Amino acid sequence: MTIWMTMVTSNDDDGSGAERPGVDDADTPSSEFLELDHVYEALGHSRRRYLCYTLLESPEWTLDELARKIAAWEHDVPEANVTDQQQEAVYVALYHIHVPKLVEGGVIAFDAVTETIRPATNAKQVLRALEGMGASLDSRQEAHARSDPHE
Amino acid sequence: MSDSRGNNTAYGDAPSKKSDPHWRQVAQRHYDPCDEVELTTAIVFAIADAKNVDPTALTSPQLYDCIDAAALEDTFFGAGTLSKQSTGTVQFRYDTYLIRVDADGWIRVFEPGT
Numbered sequence: 001m002t003i004w005m006t007m008v009t010s011n012d013d014d015g016s017g018a019e020r021p022g023v024d025d026a027d028t029p030s031s032e033f034l035e036l037d038h039v040y041e042a043l044g045h046s047r048r049r050y051l052c053y054t055l056l057e058s059p060e061w062t063l064d065e066l067a068r069k070i071a072a073w074e075h076d077v078p079e080a081n082v083t084d085q086q087q088e089a090v091y092v093a094l095y096h097i098h099v100p101k102l103v104e105g106g107v108i109a110f111d112a113v114t115e116t117i118r119p120a121t122n123a124k125q126v127l128r129a130l131e132g133m134g135a136s137l138d139s140r141q142e143a144h145a146r147s148d149p150h151e
Numbered sequence: 152m153s154d155s156r157g158n159n160t161a162y163g164d165a166p167s168k169k170s171d172p173h174w175r176q177v178a179q180r181h182y183d184p185c186d187e188v189e190l191t192t193a194i195v196f197a198i199a200d201a202k203n204v205d206p207t208a209l210t211s212p213q214l215y216d217c218i219d220a221a222a223l224e225d226t227f228f229g230a231g232t233l234s235k236q237s238t239g240t241v242q243f244r245y246d247t248y249l250i251r252v253d254a255d256g257w258i259r260v261f262e263p264g265t
Contacts, residue, residue, distance in 0.1 A: 045221070074187075089192050092206050097191040100215035112210075 038105035042126045046141070047090070048098050052107070052130050053145030055119050063099070063115045067091035073144045174249055174261035177201040182228075182256045190224035191215075194258055198245055201260040218243045218250075227254045 043049050050070050054061055067090040072079040075086055099117060102108045106122040119127075130142070178201035182193040191214055192206075199206040214220060223241055242251045249261040 088207055089188055092192045092195045092209075093189045095207075095210070096195050096214035097189070097220060100213050 038107065038122055039126050039129050042102055042105050042107045042122075043129065045098065047093065048102060049130065050141055050145050051094070051098060051102070051117070052123075052126055053142045055108070055117075055123060056127055056130070056142075057146040060116055060118045063091055063094055063117070066117070067094055069145070070094075073141065173264050175264045176259055177248075177262050178260040180258045182252075182258055184224075184228040184256075189220070190228065190252075191220040194220060194245075194250060194252070197258045197260050198248060198250065201248060201262065212246065214245065217245050223252060227252070228256070 042052060047070055050073060051066060054066060054069065064087070067087045068079050068082050071082045071086040071090045074090070075082065095115075099108070099110050102117075103110050103120070106120050107126050108117045108123065109120040110117050178197050180193055180197040180200065182188070182190055195209055195214055196206050199209050202209065218241075227237055227239065227241075237254045239254045240251060242249060244250070247262060251259045251261065253259075
């Protein structure tokens with residue numbers, strides 16, 4: 001973003017108003033900046049962050065597995081102690097809001113028949129952002145999402 | 152958008168009174184932001200009640216295709232809204248049902264009357 005602003009300023013300073021080769025590029029933020037929207041959208045809820053962290057651990061999950069893992073994290077209990085009610089509440093939220101949101105952002109693909117998620121086109125970018133923040137902001141969540149459920 | 156008292160925001164041809172002959176209330180559920188259950192989940196549970204099915208069996212459509220429940224949760228129940236005593240109603244369709252969410256946390260599910 002900083003780079004873009006600098007380029008616009010220097011363009012204004014020119015004052016001539018003349019078109020120059022490459023000026024069009026400077027007027028428009030590169031697609032890399034604009035396309036960060038889906039990264040923020042994807043990571044804007046703790047359950048979606050958790051889901052994305054699990055993709056770092058394994059590329060394919062069923063909604064049932066994910067719901068159990070997330071419920072265990074939220075209630076701070078081992079997965080074996082998650083109640084059906086707790087799992088169901090998370091499952092419903094994943095199914096009706098978080099998964100469709102991530103599908104819309106091109107972060108994951110969802111197979112409605114097997115109820116399985118796997119990474120899609122934009123997953124790499126989101127996971128890279130997550131890995132960048134994991135060490136400082138979200139390390140406990142990341143560690144839990146990436147832990148062996150049977151430990 | 153507003154009723155005569157000016158404190159109610161509604162969308163669509165939703166029931167404005169309980170006696171509305173076109174819609175019959177079939178389920179209701181209270182959403183409490185302190186329960187750590189998402190509004191999406193509470194709405195789906197209410198619709199499942201109305202259909203008399205397990206919430207996990209309610210697969211089509213996804214609520215996401217009907218309403219941005221996260222935005223609604225933010226508007227009615229997000230940080231700061233409790234102290235503002237926010238009022239309002241949002242109504243939307245899910246399948247053949249009409250869902251009404253009030254700022255006081257009540258979710259009501261209506262089906263077409265006969």
